Amino acid sequence: MNNALLSFIIAVLFGIGTFLILRRDIVRVIIGLSIMSHAVNLLIVSVGVFSGKQIPIQTTDEVIPTSTIFIDSLKTGVLAPILNGTAPTQYVDPLVQALVLTAIVISLATTAVIIILAYRLHEEYGTTDIQKIKRLWG
Incomplete structure (x- = not known):
């Protein structure tokens, strides 16, 4: 709209x-x-x-866009996307x-x-x- x-x-x-x-x-x-x-x-x-139109947390093993590195695991302690600075993906704010x-x-x-x-x-x-x-x- x-x-x-x-x-x-x-x-x-x-x-x-x-x-x-x-x-x-x-x-x-x-x-x-x-x-x-x-x-x-x-x-x-x-x-x-x-x-944006994407969710900020990836919970499945899908193909990850090149502009974003998802480390969504409890072992590493990161539950949100880490942007690498090339082309940030816009997310919907939950x-x-x-x-x-x-x-x-x-x-x-x-x-x-x-x-x-x-x-x-x-x-x-x-x-x-x-x-x-x-x-x-x-």
Whole structure:
């Protein structure tokens, strides 16, 4: 996918999320937070995914490219590629994927808690409108 198109999609998602967060209804605020978290996850993934297409650790006895020397054994203590400087191979950064996976789980848990709080507010006050809840609360 083109970087400009992906950046535009991320900007549109972030804008939609911001627009929904500024609404008066709590349910729309929750949806806006969810959309914004997805936009941020896409941004993080887009930063790390365009740096290469190969994994950084070789676990099989495949043909090794001439620009990279893999010493993937526990005897030597090296579990990552060693570049010899001729033509470095670009790799996908696995840390980015791990961070986004963690962010998705945290976002899911946060959204679940906020949905439960919104449900309790609706049970208690009979509305999810923030202005009406402020007036009813005192």
